[in-house]
Amino acid sequence: MKTLFILAVATILAAGFACRAAMAASASPPLLTVEYVDLNRYVGTWYEIARYPNSFQKGCLGSNAHYALRQDGDIDVVNSCRDVEDGDIRRAKGRAWVVDKASNARLKVSFFWPFRGDYWIIELGKDYEYAVVGTPNRKYLWVLSRTPVMDDEVYAAIMERVRRQGFDPERVIRETNTTRKNGAS
Template sequence: MKVTLIFALLALVAVCPGRQTAQADTGLPPLQTVQQVDLKRYLGQWYEIARYPNWFQKGCLESSASYALRDDGDIEVLNRCKDSEDGRQRQAKGHAWVVDNASNAKLKVSFFWPFRGDYWIIELGREYEYAVIGTPNRKYFWILSRTRSMDDSLYAAILQRAKQQGFDPGLVVRN
């Protein structure tokens, strides 16, 4: 229980609006998302392939996220990882909701009310086999897959496209 609470609090602080700089401060063009997301296809289990290092996932191995539709139409989030020191499972439960109904590609996620952060789907495999998530200030970045691994050529192509969007491939850590 203590590990779960700590993981949830870390996730909370990470999505706190005061912790992120506004996109206008980055000097970068607006972050482009995918044109359309079918949320029903997006739900389910995802495995983290790579990410920008962030303090709330420090010591996390084998990170994954599970998304499920809630009765109110929003999305239940369950993030899990294995602690690198003791091997115990850490998890954080959250809540996500769409903020751009035209595309369903821009969401907010909260692990502790009233704090929330951006979750923008900037790339998505044709068959929803992978997804790339970023934030408009380019501070957070994840590559997710339906499987625990990803082909090296696909991974390299994703990083190249992310670079064109203002993300730094040199900061990405692959699992």
């Protein structure tokens, strides 16, 4: 009888945790991406304007990313920044690949096999002058621009739109002109 009671309690607890996890997962609506990305226009150099804090960019100033199409259709990635401690340029080389060929807006990126992460393009300027990249769990967010600085009105409008997508603009770290001048450009 005692075993049956313990089994019943364990089942109820497991069901409760499963319901809680399901409710947490559904708290944010699905992350919307742009309809289509022309990868030939997307590749090139992007300057980081803002981002969510993350461990792999800790101590970085003036981050930028360079993307180049490979012959196999994947994308070579080189992320750079200036280390705030010693002033050296830090680089991370990786590879990205499209997982949603209909839109080219959902990619995976890996800097160290077998680890990989989502790279979803959730906004893109009509002339590819800026891009916003996020992850479906809302843990990561980047605002990128083709130029080292972004107009304040454009930035504010982007922050409002990412808020509607379930991101918290209060968590965003914005690059400043000072950090950009000291960055890895």
